[in-house]
Amino acid sequence: AQSVAQPEDQVNVAEGNPLTVKCTYSVSGNPYLFWYVQYPNRxxxxxxxxxxxxxxxxxxxxxEAEFNKSQTSFHxxxxxxxxxxSALYFCAVTPRDGATNKLIFGTGTLLAVQP
Amino acid sequence: EPEVTQTPSHQVTQMGQEVILRCVPISNHLYFYWYRQILGQKVEFLVSFYNNEISEKSEIFDDQFSVERPDGSNFTLKIRSTKLEDSAMYFCASSEDRTRAGYTFGSGTRLTVV
Incomplete structure (x- = not known):
């Protein structure tokens, strides 16, 4: 089954530090890959x-995001x-083969940036 | 920047009632979608619509749901007889092409069934 994994429910980082939000996928072929952000009540x-x-x-x-084909990741x-x-970040994919054009979403990662 | 507009932003309805959620997609987009997000859960695909017909639907999109593009601008989602478990944020989206361009999402309608 096609799926997207965001292994971290929450990522905490101090302001000014680099951040990484992880995403891996299990979709046949080379899918199109997306990141979306959701602010509260938006x-x-x-x-x-x-x-x-x-x-x-x-x-x-x-x-920015880095596509890694061998690791099927898009962090x-x-x-x-x-x-x-600070917001909720969603990784999403859609297969390139045109069989479907729906987006398959990960479960989301809450990013909390502390001052 | 063009936007997808959804109305209302929040709707409260009694169980068993019919609701219609409205969306105005971006004017030159050809593909239209509804997704939902139950509180605290991931965003789930409901249905896609192209050329005035449903092109794909999920198992969630049962006979209680229907979509319509009644005129050249609006795209609606109707739930015939709402259940408590239909409470969710419903997102409309549109896209210029089938997959490459990505979607533009609306700001959502929060449906609360009581």
Whole structure:
């Protein structure tokens, strides 16, 4: 079955420190990969996506993600965390083969950035 | 930047009542979706809609659910007879193409069934 794993329910990091939010997937082929962020009582905001090309993808608000095909991972990173980055982060994938265009979401990781 | 608009932001309804959740997708998008997020759980796919018909639906999307694009701009989700377990945040989304572009999500409608 196709699935996305976000192994950490919560990630705590001090402001100014680098952050990593992990995501691995189990989807046939090379799926399209996405990160979304959800602030309290808000919708899902697109952060970045991997379609093809460079394995390091840069997105909104200084975030980037690295696609690793051999490890089937797409970890979200930021060199220097801000308190305002505190939110719920979702990794999502969709198969490239066109069999479906639904997004398969991970369970989400709550990022808490301490001042 | 274009947005997906959802109304209402919060709806409270009694069990057994019908509800209609409304969405205005981005105007040049062709694919439309509904997802839901039960409190504290992950976001789940409900249905996708293209060319005026359902293109895919999940096992959650049973006969109690229906979708419609009644005019050129609105996209609605109807739940015929709400249950307590339908309480969730419902997200509408639209996309320009089938998969590559990604989705734009609305801010959601929080449905509370009492």
């Amino acid at each position: 919708g899902l905001q697109f952060l970045l996506k991997y379609i093809t090309g460079d394995n390091l993808v840069k997105g909104s608000y200084g975030f 979200l990173k930021k060199p220097s965390a801000l308190v305002s980055d």
